[in-house]
Amino acid sequence: MPTETEIANLAGGKIGGFGDQATAAGFIETINGTDKISKWCKTLLPECRKQAIIDLTIAGCPPREAIKYADLGAEVAEESLPEIGGWEYAFNLPSDCIAVSKLLDEDFTSTTEKRTEYQFETIVNKTNNGRLLLTNDLTNADGTGAFIEYVIDQTNPAAFSKTLKNCIVLLLAAELCPLVGKDPKLRNQLLIEYEQLTKPSAKKYNQSQFNNYAKSKPGDYFGGRGQTTIQYNNAETDQ
Numbered sequence: 001m002p003t004e005t006e007i008a009n010l011a012g013g014k015i016g017g018f019g020d021q022a023t024a025a026g027f028i029e030t031i032n033g034t035d036k037i038s039k040w041c042k043t044l045l046p047e048c049r050k051q052a053i054i055d056l057t058i059a060g061c062p063p064r065e066a067i068k069y070a071d072l073g074a075e076v077a078e079e080s081l082p083e084i085g086g087w088e089y090a091f092n093l094p095s096d097c098i099a100v101s102k103l104l105d106e107d108f109t110s111t112t113e114k115r116t117e118y119q120f121e122t123i124v125n126k127t128n129n130g131r132l133l134l135t136n137d138l139t140n141a142d143g144t145g146a147f148i149e150y151v152i153d154q155t156n157p158a159a160f161s162k163t164l165k166n167c168i169v170l171l172l173a174a175e176l177c178p179l180v181g182k183d184p185k186l187r188n189q190l191l192i193e194y195e196q197l198t199k200p201s202a203k204k205y206n207q208s209q210f211n212n213y214a215k216s217k218p219g220d221y222f223g224g225r226g227q228t229t230i231q232y233n234n235a236e237t238d239q
Contacts, residue, residue: 041172093130170198
């Protein structure tokens with residue numbers, strides 16, 4: 001299982017090691033050390049971790065170890081809302097939400113062959129201390145609120161898949177370049193590797209960990225194809 005110190009040292013390896021700036025062995029003994037390399041790693045790692053999780057969520061493949069579901073409960077009272085434009089409903093987002101992945105039907109896995117996703121927007125709340133989800137659709141099982149898939153900042157390295165760990169390592173290595181190797185060319189190479197190799201690999205892994213596209217069996221066994229209807233943003237697609 002990876003630790004923050006191991007992730008930092010893997011990132012250091014991507015840029016040729018830390019030399020004797022931390023230890024003669026070229027790696028840090030602990031990310032909580034008092035030397036400047038350890039402090040940089042400790043400062044940069046959380047930002048790189050959150051960036052990797054958000055990047056994969058934007059790509060439509062959020063890391064499974066960062067996903068949560070939530071019924072957002074009661075609507076926010078109108079007098080407590082900022083201007084919400086033409087949206088009909090507003091709900092408080094969970095405090096641990098760093099990005100909303102989907103607004104979807106809560107009961108899609110058990111009562112329907114359709115996976116329906118709905119339009120939404122997120123904005124800051126009226127008091128600027130939280131965020132709201134705005135929508136025109138009520139999607140929880142009771143039809144009284146909003147049900148979402150969202151991602152958190154997963155801070156436990158032991159929970160990281162190999163592919164998420166690799167994404168964080170590449171981003172951390174790139175951010176360390178100006179501080180350790182002072183090599184902008186290497187930084188660009190690492191970011192290209194992240195976009196073209198590491199992130200696509202993580203997307204494939206995340207997609208492999210759920211199956212919402214399984215075809216249903218045909219109604220008879222004399223030929224023909226099974227059909228599953230998948231619905232996104234209220235537009236159905238037969239497969």
